[in-house]
Amino acid sequence: MSNDYQVVDSRKVFQGKIFTIFVDDVRMPGGKVVEREILAHAGAVGIVPVTADNKVILVEQYRHATKGRIWEIPAGKLDSEEDPLDCAIRELEEETGAKTDKMEKIAEFYNAPGYSNERFHLYLARVTAIGPAKPDGDEEEDMRVRQVPLAEALSAVDTGEINDAKSIIGLLMTDRRLRQ
Numbered sequence: 001m002s003n004d005y006q007v008v009d010s011r012k013v014f015q016g017k018i019f020t021i022f023v024d025d026v027r028m029p030g031g032k033v034v035e036r037e038i039l040a041h042a043g044a045v046g047i048v049p050v051t052a053d054n055k056v057i058l059v060e061q062y063r064h065a066t067k068g069r070i071w072e073i074p075a076g077k078l079d080s081e082e083d084p085l086d087c088a089i090r091e092l093e094e095e096t097g098a099k100t101d102k103m104e105k106i107a108e109f110y111n112a113p114g115y116s117n118e119r120f121h122l123y124l125a126r127v128t129a130i131g132p133a134k135p136d137g138d139e140e141e142d143m144r145v146r147q148v149p150l151a152e153a154l155s156a157v158d159t160g161e162i163n164d165a166k167s168i169i170g171l172l173m174t175d176r177r178l179r180q
Contacts, residue, residue: 004029018077019116041118045088046075046166048106048174049098049125055147056171057096057127058162062142071146071156072167084121092125096145097133100125106173111165122170124177150175 006027014021020040027033049057060071076091078084085103092098107122135141148156153171156162162171 008033019118037115039112039116039118041077041116042080042082043078043084043119043121044075044111044166045078045084045091045121045123046073046170047088047092047103047123047125048073048170049092049096049100049127050150050174050178051127051130051147054150054178056150056153056174057098057130057145057147058153058167059095060144060146061140070164071162072164073170075166085123088121088123088125093131094134094136095140095143097131098125098127099129099131101128102126104177106177107169109169120166122166122173124170124174150178 007024008027009025011023012020013023018041022038022040024036024038025033026036051057057074058071059074060069062069074091074095076087076094078087085105088103089100092100102125104124105121106124109120109122110116111118111120133140133143133145135143150171153162154175157168157171162168
């Protein structure tokens with residue numbers, strides 16, 4: 001935190017399996033103390049798996065916050081102290097069965113810096129083989145997997161069929177990277 005901003009008090013108000021919520025009292029540069037709610041998260045990864053014929057592998061799963069199923073790139077949260085690259089390799093295989101010998105980081109960003117410290121690590125994976133998925137957890141039990149040409153996935157972004165931020169960023173960054 002910049003020297004101009006000082007946390008004068010911090011209270012944990014919620015501890016869950018995925019995140020913790022703090023309420024911080026922050027002294028602003030002018031001296032005024034304001035309250036800020038912070039969602040603390042260990043971070044997450046997303047992977048855009050690309051096959052040799054330039055198809056991307058997408059997953060569809062139920063997302064309770066949206067009250068529906070959405071198509072997205074494979075992704076998952078970091079375990080405590082887990083290396084993002086190791087997490088990306090694990091999540092790729094769990095969710096899609098895909099394997100890679102080339103995983104390239106294409107972006108790193110904050111999902112919602114106005115209230116969360118979650119850093120998101122985005123990778124492009126060149127798929128070398130596809131085996132059976134290895135679902136881990138209730139969210140992945142009824143997950144659907146499909147391969148679509150990258151151009152079709154980009155069209156789905158344009159029409160709003162793919163409306164998940166990490167997937168939009170991942171697909172656009174992948175298209176940009178493959179064109180270079």
